[in-house]
Every structure is written in C-alpha cells, then in structure tokens.
Amino acid sequence: MGGLGMRFVQFADSHLNSSGAVAAELRSAFERACALAVDRKADVVLLPGDLFDYETADEDTAALITRTLGDIAPIPVYIAPGNHDSLRPGSPYFGEWPANVHIFTEPRFESFMLAGMDCSITGIAHAHRGITDRLLADAIPALDAGTRILLFHGSRDGYRPSDKENVIPFSDAELIAQGFTYAAIGHYHSLATISDENGDARAAYSGCLQGRRLDETGVKCALVGEIDTQGGVELEQVEVAERRIVRVDVDVTGSRDPDQVFARIDAEVGKQARKQDIIYAFAKGTLPLGLEIDASAWESRQGYYRASLGILGIEQEYDLEAMARESAAPTLRSAFVRRMLERQDCADDEQRLVLRDAMIYGLSALDGRRLRPRDVD
Numbered sequence: 001m002g003g004l005g006m007r008f009v010q011f012a013d014s015h016l017n018s019s020g021a022v023a024a025e026l027r028s029a030f031e032r033a034c035a036l037a038v039d040r041k042a043d044v045v046l047l048p049g050d051l052f053d054y055e056t057a058d059e060d061t062a063a064l065i066t067r068t069l070g071d072i073a074p075i076p077v078y079i080a081p082g083n084h085d086s087l088r089p090g091s092p093y094f095g096e097w098p099a100n101v102h103i104f105t106e107p108r109f110e111s112f113m114l115a116g117m118d119c120s121i122t123g124i125a126h127a128h129r130g131i132t133d134r135l136l137a138d139a140i141p142a143l144d145a146g147t148r149i150l151l152f153h154g155s156r157d158g159y160r161p162s163d164k165e166n167v168i169p170f171s172d173a174e175l176i177a178q179g180f181t182y183a184a185i186g187h188y189h190s191l192a193t194i195s196d197e198n199g200d201a202r203a204a205y206s207g208c209l210q211g212r213r214l215d216e217t218g219v220k221c222a223l224v225g226e227i228d229t230q231g232g233v234e235l236e237q238v239e240v241a242e243r244r245i246v247r248v249d250v251d252v253t254g255s256r257d258p259d260q261v262f263a264r265i266d267a268e269v270g271k272q273a274r275k276q277d278i279i280y281a282f283a284k285g286t287l288p289l290g291l292e293i294d295a296s297a298w299e300s301r302q303g304y305y306r307a308s309l310g311i312l313g314i315e316q317e318y319d320l321e322a323m324a325r326e327s328a329a330p331t332l333r334s335a336f337v338r339r340m341l342e343r344q345d346c347a348d349d350e351q352r353l354v355l356r357d358a359m360i361y362g363l364s365a366l367d368g369r370r371l372r373p374r375d376v377d
C-alpha cells in the first residue's frame with residue numbers, strides 16, 4: 001500500500017423484503033453490513049443495487065433502509081438502483097432520505113466528487129425496466145480525480161445465471177478499458193473479482209449478503225476495500241450473515257440399515273455445516289431392496305437451525321437370485337439375469353466385477369432408470 005488511501009464498504013443484492021425462511025436474517029445482515037462501515041471507519045459505502053424488490057416494497061422495508069443508512073452518518077452512502085429496486089413510480093427512492101445518502105436517479109452515467117477527497121463516484125440507475133444496452137462499449141464520461149470509482153448494477157458476460165435479467169451487459173475488456181480505479185458491481189449473488197492485465201483487482205461483485213435458497217449456498221459477504229494513492233486495490237471478504245445455506249451430497253451406497261445411512265449423512269453434514277446453518281442434504285446411491293429411508297426421522301433429530309433430507313437419488317439394489325427365477329421377473333429380464341449370472345460363474349474375479357456392473361447397467365436400461373456410474377467411491 002502506498003500512502004494514505006481510502007476505504008470503502010460494498011454490498012448489494014440484499015433483496016430485503018423478499019419473503020421466505022430467512023427474512024429476519026436478511027434484515028440483520030443488512031444492519032451488520034452497515035455497522036461494518038462504522039467499525040472499519042469507511043470513507044464511503046457503495047451499494048450497487050437490488051437492496052429490495054420493487055414489487056413488494058413496503059414502508060417497513062423503506063424505513064429499515066433509511067434508518068440504518070442514516071445511523072451511519074456522516075459516512076456517505078451511494079446507491080445505484082438495480083433491476084429489482086429500479087426507479088418506478090412510487091419507489092421508496094423517491095421518498096425522504098438521510099442527508100448522507102446519495103441515490104443515482106438518472107438512466108445514464110453521472111459523476112460526483114466525494115466531499116473532502118480526491119475521489120469521484122460515477123453511477124447510474126435502472127429506471128422502469130432494466131437497461132439492457134451495452135453502455136460500457138463506449139467511454140463513460142467521468143470526473144477527473146486521483147481515484148475514480150464506478151458503481152452500477154450489471155451483467156458480466158459469460159457468468160450470468162439463467163434466471164437473471166441481462167441488464168447493462170459488459171465484457172471484462174470493456175470494463176477494464178474504461179480506466180476506472182475500481183468498479184463496484186451488483187446483480188450476481190456470488191463473490192467475483194475482475195482483474196486487469198497485470199492481475200490487479202479492478203472490479204468486484206460482492207454477491208448477496210445472506211443466502212436465501214439452494215442457489216445461494218456457502219459463504220456470502222460484504223467487501224471492505226482499500227484503495228491506495230497509486231490506485232492499488234485490496235479487497236477483504238467479511239461475512240456478516242448469521243446463517244449459511246449448506247448443500248451436502250452424500251453417497252450412501254453400501255449401507256445396510258437406516259442407522260448406517262444416517263451416520264454417513266451426519267458425518268458429511270458435520271464436516272460442512274455449523275449449528276446455525278440451514279442444511280439441504282441429498283442422499284444418493286444404491287441400497288438393498290426393501291431398505292426404506294424415512295427422511296423425516298433424520299430431519300427431526302437434527303440440531304441445525306433447519307435441515308432437510310432429499311432421498312429421491314436413492315435407488316434399490318436388485319434381488320438378482322430372485323430375478324433369475326422365471327417366475328420372479330418378466331421373461332426377458334429373467335433370461336438376461338440368468339445368462340449374466342452364468343457368465344459370472346466362469347469368470348475370474350476382475351471379470352466378475354465388470355460383468356456385475358454390466359448386468360446392473362443392463363437392468364437399469366430395461367427399467368428405464370437413469371444410469372449411474374458404479375465405479376465411483
């Protein structure tokens with residue numbers, strides 16, 4: 001770090017009023033992220049959009065945001081509305097806001113100087129429907145300053161989740177060519193850093209603050225950034241959320257009773273989750289015919305904040321001896337099993353394993369089941 005620089009806190013996509021299991025957690029994560037700005041003595045807070053969902057925005061949500069942001073005054077806060085909190089008639093952004101909060105309201109880039117600092121902030125608002133033009137293909141006008149920050153809600157080419165609107169799309173090259181010291185970007189819910197040709201960080205998505213669903217698993221964070229006077233940027237991930245969404249996949253093949261199945265799941269979940277987390281466990285594999293797994297029995301004895309177990313990935317092992325008897329299975333299947341068992345009888349150990357796999361694949365195909373590799377541990 002060279003000399004006295006500046007420090008920012010960035011977070012986005014809090015979708016504060018989204019309903020669901022973690023509504024309270026979304027709010028507390030937002031409050032903690034704001035408190036982080038005070039703790040770290042941030043010079044500015046950067047909020048690149050989707051703080052709330054317009055469709056369901058209510059007075060409570062607006063009050064929470066204005067109060068919490070007002071409480072961190074005099075730290076200046078810059079908001080670039082996204083596609084979900086876009087500036088539509090009746091938006092809370094048209095209401096009363098504390099003096100330390102600046103909201104970008106134009107659907108084109110505008111720039112402001114950060115009071116008392118050699119730093120400009122350039123931002124844009126999505127208005128009505130999201131902006132879908134490639135605005136970064138052309139040079140963005142900006143104020144000349146030692147540190148130039150860009151703030152917007154946009155879609156990085158090549159990384160867009162299928163359920164996200166393609167708003168202000170841009171390529172890494174287009175963004176880097178703009179020459180900003182740093183760009184704070186919102187819209188995607190996972191942390192991602194964009195670096196220049198020297199490998200120096202020039203932009204980042206902080207991702208969302210608190211996971212809500214299965215597509216938002218793992219550590220979610222706010223960013224604390226340091227920009228030195230040479231334009232060097234350092235980013236620190238700070239987890240402010242109370243809970244993580246944790247997805248755990250467990251192969252239970254080889255278990256002989258429910259206790260063994262549950263023990264395997266417990267072991268895997270225990271490696272990845274903390275008690276306060278929300279667990280989605282998925283069991284897969286093959287179990288002996290007749291061994292039934294009661295997912296709710298596992299779920300009810302968990303000490304996690306919430307835990308669910310999916311068992312649709314479990315298949316039942318075939319009872320081959322019975323199937324080999326003509327009476328126990330349709331003729332084609334029975335004949336197939338009998339012939340394969342005969343071939344196994346005269347095979348060596350290695351061949352026998354291959355023949356057995358081949359037989360299971362064959363039976364799965366006959367039954368229209370999804371084929372699952374059998375040689376994976």
Ligand SMILES: [Mn+2]
Nearest residue numbers: 050082083187
């Ligand atoms: Mn968005």
